[in-house]
Amino acid sequence: MHARQYLLLASLLAAALPAVARQDSTRHLDAVIVLGRQARQEILPVQSLAGKELQRLSVHSVADAVRYFSGVQVKDYGGIGGLKTVNIRGMGSHHVGVFYDGIELGNAQNGVIDLGRFSLDNMEAITVYNGQKSAILQTAKDHASASAIYMTSRRPLLDDGNGKRHRLNLALKGGSFATINPSVLWEFRVNTRLALSASAEYLYTSGRYKFSYTRKNGYDTTETRRNGDLRAARLEAAIHGKNNRGDDWNAKLYHYRSERGYPGASVREEPGKFKHQDRQWDNNLFLQVTACLHPAARYSLAANAKYARDYLRYLSDPRLDVTTMHVDNRYLQQEIYASLAHLITIAPRIDASLANDIQYNTLDADLVDFARPTRYTFLTALSLSLDLPSLDLQASLLHTLASDKTRAPGARAGTVNTLSPSIVASAEITPGITARAFYKKSSRLPTFNDLYYTFIGNKELQPEHVEQLNAGITITRPVPRLEIQVDAYLNRVKNKIIAMPTSNQFRWTMINLGRVHAGGIDASARLVARAGNVEITPRLSYSYQRARDLSEPGDRWHGGQIPYIPRHAASLVAGVAYRAWTINYSFIYTGERYDSVANIPANHLQPWYTHDAAVSATFRAGSAVARVTAEINNILDQQYEVVRCYPMPGTNVKLKLNITP
Numbered sequence: 057m058h059a060r061q062y063l064l065l066a067s068l069l070a071a072a073l074p075a076v077a078r079q080d081s082t083r084h085l086d087a088v089i090v091l092g093r094q095a096r097q098e099i100l101p102v103q104s105l106a107g108k109e110l111q112r113l114s115v116h117s118v119a120d121a122v123r124y125f126s127g128v129q130v131k132d133y134g135g136i137g138g139l140k141t142v143n144i145r146g147m148g149s150h151h152v153g154v155f156y157d158g159i160e161l162g163n164a165q166n167g168v169i170d171l172g173r174f175s176l177d178n179m180e181a182i183t184v185y186n187g188q189k190s191a192i193l194q195t196a197k198d199h200a201s202a203s204a205i206y207m208t209s210r211r212p213l214l215d216d217g218n219g220k221r222h223r224l225n226l227a228l229k230g231g232s233f234a235t236i237n238p239s240v241l242w243e244f245r246v247n248t249r250l251a252l253s254a255s256a257e258y259l260y261t262s263g264r265y266k267f268s269y270t271r272k273n274g275y276d277t278t279e280t281r282r283n284g285d286l287r288a289a290r291l292e293a294a295i296h297g298k299n300n301r302g303d304d305w306n307a308k309l310y311h312y313r314s315e316r317g318y319p320g321a322s323v324r325e326e327p328g329k330f331k332h333q334d335r336q337w338d339n340n341l342f343l344q345v346t347a348c349l350h351p352a353a354r355y356s357l358a359a360n361a362k363y364a365r366d367y368l369r370y371l372s373d374p375r376l377d378v379t380t381m382h383v384d385n386r387y388l389q390q391e392i393y394a395s396l397a398h399l400i401t402i403a404p405r406i407d408a409s410l411a412n413d414i415q416y417n418t419l420d421a422d423l424v425d426f427a428r429p430t431r432y433t434f435l436t437a438l439s440l441s442l443d444l445p446s447l448d449l450q451a452s453l454l455h456t457l458a459s460d461k462t463r464a465p466g467a468r469a470g471t472v473n474t475l476s477p478s479i480v481a482s483a484e485i486t487p488g489i490t491a492r493a494f495y496k497k498s499s500r501l502p503t504f505n506d507l508y509y510t511f512i513g514n515k516e517l518q519p520e521h522v523e524q525l526n527a528g529i530t531i532t533r534p535v536p537r538l539e540i541q542v543d544a545y546l547n548r549v550k551n552k553i554i555a556m557p558t559s560n561q562f563r564w565t566m567i568n569l570g571r572v573h574a575g576g577i578d579a580s581a582r583l584v585a586r587a588g589n590v591e592i593t594p595r596l597s598y599s600y601q602r603a604r605d606l607s608e609p610g611d612r613w614h615g616g617q618i619p620y621i622p623r624h625a626a627s628l629v630a631g632v633a634y635r636a637w638t639i640n641y642s643f644i645y646t647g648e649r650y651d652s653v654a655n656i657p658a659n660h661l662q663p664w665y666t667h668d669a670a671v672s673a674t675f676r677a678g679s680a681v682a683r684v685t686a687e688i689n690n691i692l693d694q695q696y697e698v699v700r701c702y703p704m705p706g707t708n709v710k711l712k713l714n715i716t717p
Contacts, residue, residue, distance in 0.1 A: 099190040099448050099450060099480050099481075099482040099492055099494075100185055100186060100187045100188065100189070100190050100480060100492070100494060100526075101185070101186040101187070101492075101526060101528055101541065101543045101578065102183060102184070102185050102186075102190075103125045103126065103183070103184045103541075103580060103597075104181060104182065104183040104184070105121055105124065105125075105181065105182050105183075106180060106181035106182070106183075106208075107180070107181070109593060109595070109629075109631070110176065110179065110180075110181065110182065111176070112629075112631050112638060112640040112670065112672075113176075113629065113640070113642060113670075114640065114642060114668040114669070114670045114687040114688075114689055114710075115176065116136060116175070116176070116237075117136075117140065117171060117172045117173070117174055117175060117176065118171045118172075118174040118175075118176065118179065118182060118205075118207060119132070119140035119141075119142065119170075119171035119172045119174075120140075121176065121182050122142055122171065122182060122184060122205060123627065123644055124595070124597060124627045124629055124642070124644070125184050125580075125597060125627075126578040126579060126580050126597035126598060126599040126625075126627075127144055127145045127186070127576070127578040127599045127601070128142060128143070128144050128184065128599075129142070129143045129144075129620065129621065129622070129625070129646075130142055130143075130171075130698070131143065131149075131620060131698060131699055132698040132699070132702075132704065133698075133699055133702045134281065134284065134319065134698075134702045134703060134704055134705070135233070135261070135263045135265070135281065135284040135286075135319075135704075135705060136172070136233070136235065136259070136261045136263065136286060137172070137261060137263050137284055137285065137286030137288075137316045137317070138172065138263075138284065138319075138702070139170055139172065139318075140170060140171050140172035141168050141169070141170065141171070142154075142171055142205065143620075143621070144184070144186065144202075144203040145186065145202075145203065145545060145547055145574055145576070145578075145601065146547060146572070146574030146576075146601055146603035146618065146621050147202050147203070147522060147547055147549060147574065148549075148552070149167070149168050149169075150167045150168070150500045150503070150520070151201060151202040151203065151498070151500055151520070151522060152169075152201060152202075152203050152204065152205060153197065153198075153200065153201030153203070153204040153205070154169040154171070154204070154205050154207070155198075155204060155205065155206045155207065156174075156207045156209070156310075157207070157208060157209055157306065157308055157344070157346065158195075158206075158346050158360065159195075159344050159346065159360055159362050159393070160195075160197045160201075160393075161364075162364060162391045162393070162415075162417070163366070163389075163503075164389055164391065164417035164419060164431060164503060164504050165366075165368075165387060165389050165419055165503060165504050165505055166503050166504075166505045167500070167503040167505075167506075171205075173288070173290075173312055173314070173338075173340075174207060175239070175257055175259075175290060177227060177239045177241065177255065177257055178209050178210055178239075178241060178255040178257075178292060179207060179208070179209060179210070180208045180209060180210045180211070181206075181207075181208040182205065182206070182207055182208075183205070183206040183208070184203070184204070184205055184206075185203060185204045185206070186202075186203050186524075186526060186543070186545070186578075187202075187203070187478065187480070187494050187496050187524060187526065188201070188204065188452075188478070188496070189204070189206075190450070190480075192399060192407050192409045192439050192441040192450065193348075193356055193358050193397055193399040193409055194358070194397060194409075194411065195358070195360055195395040195397055195411055195413055195437075196395065196397075196411040196412065196413040196435035196436060196437040196454060197395070197413055197415075197435060198411075198437075199411075199435075199437045199439075199452055199454040199476070199478070199498075200435060200454060200456065200476070200498060200499075201498060201500075202496070202498045202500075202522045202524060202547070209292070209294070209308075210241070210243075210253065210255075211251075211253070211294075211296055212243035212244070212245060212251040212252070212253050212296060221244060221245045222242070222243060222244045222245070223242070223243045223716065224240070224241070224242050224243075224716065224717055225240070225241040225242075225714060225715070225716050226238075226239075226240055226714070226715045226716075226717075227239045227240070227241075227712065227713065227714045227715070228712070228713045229710060229711065229712045229713075230710070230711055231687075231708060231709050231710030231711060232265070232705070232708035232709055232710070233261045233262050233263055233264060233265055233705070233708065234260070234261060234262040234264075235259075235260070235261040235262075235710070236258075236259075236260050236261075237257070237258070237259045237260075238257070238258055239255065239256065239257035239258070240255065240256050240257075241253070241254075241255040242254050242255070249297055249298050249299065250295070250296070250297045251295075251296045251297070252293075252294070252295055252296075253292075253293070253294045253296070254291075254292065254293045254294070255290075255291075255292045256289075256290065256291050256292075257289070257290045257291075258288070258289050258290075259286065259287070259288045259289075260285075260286070260287050260288075261284075261285065261286050262284075262285050263281065263282075263283070263284025263285045263286060263317065263319070264280055264281060264282060264284065264285075265280070265281050265284075265705045265706065265708070266278055266279070266280050266281075266706065267279060267280075267281060267322075267695055267703035267704075267705075267706065268695045268706075269322075269695065269703070279322065281319055281322075281703060281705075282317075282319060282332075283317035283318065283319045283320075283332055283333055283334070284316075284317055284318075284319045285316065285317050286314060286315075286316040286317075287314060287315050287316070288312065288313065288314035288315075288316075289312070289313050289314070290310075290311070290312050291309075291310075291311045291312075292308065292309065292310050292311075293308070293309045294306060294307065294308045294309070295307045301349075301350060302350075303347070303348060303349045303350055304347070304348050305345070305346065305347035305348075306345070306346050306347075307343075307344070307345045307346075308343070308344050308345075309342075309343050310340075310341070310342050310343075310344075311340070311341050312338065312339075312340040312341075313338065313339050313340075314337070314338045315335065315336070315337050315338075316335070316336050316338075317333070317334065317335055317336075318332065318334040318335070318336060319332050320332030320334065321700075321701035321702060322701050322702070322703055333372075333373060334370070334371065334372045335370075335371045336368065336369065336370050336371075337367075337368070337369040338366075338367070338368055339366070339367040339368075340364075340365075340366050340367075341364070341365045341366075342362060342363065342364035342365070343362070343363050344360070344361065344362040344363075345359075345360070345361050345362075346358075346359070346360045347359045347360075353401075354400060354401040355398070355399070355400055355401075356398075356399040357396070357397070357398055357399075358395075358396075358397040358399075358411075359395070359396055359397075360393070360394070360395040360396075361393065361394045361395075362391070362392070362393040362394075363390075363391070363392055363393075364390065364391040364393075365388070365389075365390050365391075366387075366388070366389050366390075367386070367387070367388050368386070368387045368388075369384075369385070369386045369387075370383060370384075370385050370387075371383065371384050372384075385421060385422060385423060386421065386422050387419065387420070387421045388419070388420045388421075389417065389418065389419045389420075389504075390417070390418050391415065391416065391417050392415070392416040393413070393414070393415045393416075394413070394414050395411065395412070395413040395414075396411070396412055397409060397410070397411035397412075398410050398411075405442060405443045405444060406440070406441070406442055406443075407440070407441040407443070408438075408439065408440050408441075409437075409438070409439040409440075409441075410436075410437070410438055410439075411435075411436070411437040411439075412434075412435070412436050413433075413434070413435040413436075414432075414433070414434055415431075415432075415433040415434075415435075416430075416431070416432055416433075417430070417431040417433070417504075418430045418431075419504045419508075425464070426508070427462040427463065427464055427467045427468075427507075427508040428462060428463045429460050429461065429462050429468070429504050429507070429508050430460065430461045430462075431458060431459070431460050431461075431501075431504075432458070432459050432460075432461075433456070433457070433458045433501075434456075434457045434458075435454065435455070435456050435457075436454070436455045437452055437453070437454045437455075438452065438453050439451065439452040439453075440452075445484075446483060446484040447481070447482070447483050447484075448480075448481070448482040448483075449479075449480070449481050449482075450478075450479070450480040450481075451477070451478070451479045451480070452477070452478050452479075453475065453476070453477050453478075454475070454476040454477075454478075454498075455474070455475055455476075456472065456473070456474045456475075456476065456499060456501075457471070457472070457473050458471065458472040458501055459471045459472075460507070462508065467508070469502065469507045469517070472499075472501055472519055474499045474519065474521075475497075476496070476497045476498050476499060477496075477497055478494065478495065478496035478497065478498075479494065479495050479496075480492070480493075480494040481493050481494070488531060488532045488533060488534075489529065489530070489531050489532075490529065490530045490532075491527075491528070491529050492526075492527070492528050492529070492530070493525075493526060493527045493528070494524070494525075494526050495523075495524065495525055495526075496522075496523075496524045497521070497522065497523055497524075498521075498522045498524070499519045499520065499521050499522070500519060500520045500522075501519050502517040502518075502519065517551075518551045519551065520549060520550065520551050520552055521549070521550045521551060522547060522548070522549050522550075523547070523548040524545065524546075524547050525545060525546045525547075526543055526544070526545040526546075527543070527544055527545075528541065528542055528543030528544065528578075529541075529542055529543075536583060536584060536585040536586070537583070537584040537585075538581070538582070538583050538584075539581070539582045540579075540580070540581045540582075541578075541579065541580050541581075542577065542578070542579045543577070543578045543579075544575075544576075544577050545575065545576060545577075545578070546573065546574070546575040547572075547573070547574040547575070548571075548572075548573050549571065549572040549573075549574070550570075550571055551570065551571075552570060552571065552572045552607075570606075570607030570608070571605075571606045571607050572603060572604065572605055572606065572607075572618060573603070573604050573606055574601060574602070574603035574604075574618075574621075575601070575602050575603075576599060576600045576601035576602060576603075577598075577599065577600045578597075578598075578599045579597065579598045579599070580595070580596065580597040580598075581594075581595070581596045581597075582594075582595045582596075583595075589634055589635050590632065590633070590634050591631075591632070591633040591634075592630075592631070592632055593629075593630070593631040593632075593633075594628070594629070594630040594631075595628070595629040595630070596626075596627070596628050597626065597627050597628075598624075598625070598626045599624075599625050599626075600623060600624055601621055601622070601623060601625075602617070602623060603617060603618045603621040604616065604617065604618070605617075605618050605653045612654075613653045613654045613655065616650070616653050616654065616655040617649070617650055617655055618653060619649070619650060619651050619652055619653065620649050620650075620651065620661075620698075620699065621649060622646050622647040622648065622649045622663075623647055623648070624645075624647035625645060625646050625647060626643075626644075626645045627642070627643060627644045627645070628641075628642065628643040629641075629642045629643075630642075636673055636674040636675070637671070637672070637673050637674075638670075638671070638672045638673075639669075639670070639671050640669065640670045640671075640672075641667070641668070641669050642667075642668045642669075643665065643666070643667055643668075644665060644666050645663065645664075645665040646663060646664055646665070646698075647663045648660060648661060648662060648663050649661045651699075651700045661697065661700060662696070664694060664696030664697070664698070665694065666689070666690045666691075666692075666694060666696075667690070667691040667692055668687070668688070668689045668690065668691065669687070669688055669691060670685055670686065670687040670688075671685070671686055672684060672685035672686070672712075679717075680715065680716065680717050681715070681716045682713065682714065682715050682716075683712075683713070683714040683715075684711075684712070684713055684714075685711070685712040685713075685714075686709070686710075686711055686712075687709060687710040687711075687712070688707065688708075688709050689705075689707070689708050689709070689710070690704075690705065690706055690707050690708065691707060692707075693706040693707040694706070
């Protein structure tokens with residue numbers, strides 16, 4: 057989008073304001089309780105934020121939202137534009153599959169998905185699975201990750217009986233750090249079988265904020281975080297359809313473009329010496345199509361296809377920062393992906409599924425002597441499901457075959473050929489109490505950077521292998537609606553590779569820990585209670601995790617907690633809704649950590665916690681609806697770091713206006 061288009065969007069927002077200047081009367085209906093058969097619980101551990109609960113959070117991106125799930129750690133390098141990666145249960149971000157509307161987001165270059173680039177404006181739900189989804193009809197890639205994050209965008213829901221065929225939602229956000237964030241969402245129902253949707257968003261932030269710290273000689277000082285600006289534009293368009301039998305199909309086009317500064321580490325001994333003027337440009341595009349068909353009574357088919365193109369430029373200019381070397385590199389990676397999954401009902405309670413995925417990845421760069429790798433990946437998953445009145449059983453076997461080619465002879469890595477089994481059991485002990493357990497093996501392929509990067513690549517790297525064991529229980533009560541989940545787990549990782557940033561966020565060094573055991577407990581509780589016109593929705597999560605490096609039995613640091621994994625973490629989200637008003641409070645606590653496998657005082661990181669609050673009100677004027685929200689984040693102005701030397705913002709505020717004409 058160009059500047060003229062953004063001015064037009066802002067004008068539309070301004071023009072819609074007078075239509076909602078007055079509040080109309082609201083009519084309230086008595087609550088109706090519908091009784092029926094309770095839906096079967098998910099077999100595998102799952103946590104979800106959806107609908108109003110997701111929108112009430114004082115967060116900007118998907119990365120900010122997943123912090124409220126137990127067992128999830130987010131590495132945040134500061135500010136809205138800072139890199140944000142996710143680690144679940146101590147296995148590393150490479151073992152987290154990130155799916156958008158059913159298809160995995162890929163990054164063959166370094167295997168990391170920056171969740172900070174995905175806004176919540178067009179998001180309907182965010183779900184985190186440990187193991188894999190419980191659905192048996194799914195792609196082979198759904199079986200491939202040790203854990204997964206599923207992002208589901210909004211779909212047009214215009215068949216509300218009032219004959220309205222289109223809906224427009226305008227939003228404008230602004231706040232601290234010169235942040236301005238307009239967006240628009242348009243939905244149109246062509247007929248009962250076809251609907252269109254489009255959304256656009258622009259984000260600018262200066263990324264400048266003050267932070268305080270104590271120097272080694274004992275006195276406090278204040279600095280300003282610089283070069284953290286971000287300019288980003290997102291555009292999405294989708295077609296949603298169904299045929300005469302009710303089969304669904306969807307097509308989505310996604311485009312994201314950004315320019316950002318990377319402020320780098322804040323060196324405490326000599327503040328202000330390192331200017332960190334590094335810049336990065338991203339241009340991401342993908343087109344994907346999904347379809348779920350039911351051509352026969354006992355046969356279903358799911359088809360998926362995707363093309364993705366990701367361009368990245370990274371600039372480090374010594375004329376702006378004399379402490380760095382000149383880097384001006386450009387990377388282009390492309391991906392073609394196709395999947396076909398079949399589901400056959402063998403007997404009334406027995407299903408079988410076969411999924412075949414094919415993926416083609418290329419990476420080109422303007423580096424000297426770069427290998428220019430190409431990867432062919434073939435995945436096949438065979439699954440069986442037994443669904444009894446009080447017992448669910450699932451078993452699957454995933455075969456992965458990956459082969460690389462390079463332009464330089466003898467530079468390619470060897471072929472990868474692995475088998476990954478899993479078995480899941482869930483039993484209803486009594487109505488409302490369900491116990492579950494699962495065992496799963498999975499592997500993650502070395503990335504192109506791991507294997508072929510000019511300075512640190514190692515073509516002899518082996519895939520990481522993970523074994524997961526989990527046992528848990530879910531307790532549910534209908535009125536008031538209560539859900540409690542508790543899971544104990546043990547993850548064993550072999551050939552563990554950890555990527556650590558060096559002098560900047562783009563160049564990394566690879567550390568092979570060999571063997572890691574991560575065990576712990578995840579617990580969460582959610583309540584929905586109503587009393588008249590008041591609705592209360594508290595949500596609490598807690599995780600205990602012991603993630604140890606067991607690579608070298610005789611090593612001095614054998615058994616130490618691996619970097620950036622806290623033993624204790626907790627979060628609380630509490631919302632109170634009364635008629636048109638909503639108040640939301642959130643709290644996040646992350647316990648002490650170490651930034652190295654050497655668990656010594658010099659590498660110790662203090663615990664941190666933040667308090668956030670938001671209040672919103674909804675106003676109506678005829679058919680128009682406006683929602684105004686005021687947020688204050690980090691209320692106590694805590695000075696903290698998620699990653700050492702990358703200070704986070706202190707107290708900051710944000711105002712949001714949503715208008716549906």
